[in-house]
Amino acid sequence: MNRPIGTSSTSLMALAATLLACAALIVTPAVAAAAEEAPPAATPTTTVHYTKETQQDYERQLAAGEIQSATFNKKIRSLHLTLKNGNHVLFIYPAHDQPKLASELEKKGITVTVLKKTEADKEATAKPVHHKLRYIAGGILVVIVIVVASVLLIDRKRKQQAE
Secondary structure, eight states, rough: OOOSSSOOOHHHHHHHHHHHHHHHHHHHHHHHHHHHOOOOOOOSSSOOEEEOOOOHHHHHHHTTOOOEEEEEEETTTTEEEEEESSSSEEEEEOOOOOHHHHHHHHTOEEEEEEEHHHHHHHHHHHOOEEEEEEEHEEEOOOOHHHHHHHHHHHHHHHHHHHH
């Protein structure tokens, strides 16, 4: 059987499906990036990001008088420090050191607070939300659906032409 030279509808469908899949692959990261960069909805409180530090850094800041206030979370043994320059740091202290650290801070005239049990529980169970992974998974799902649909359409066209 001789086939005419030229483009068949099957090859055009395959080309269209391939172009559509490529477009989806290009658009998906752009949508995810735009969602990451979008400003959050107006919230009454802003989230403070703490930089982790070592015990040597903590002791140096304490000796230099750089610490403005301190907040203890006994449940996860963390000490949130607000420095006089506006930075926020997090120091994870060893077990049973909270009373000693609190007395050192109070001797320097630093405001010391201890989180209540409910607040400490909230911080202990707080987990970061990874929306980026959701967008990637959604993009992959869209690409898979497009590829499967194009394969089914091409297969249907081939079967119709064969009959």
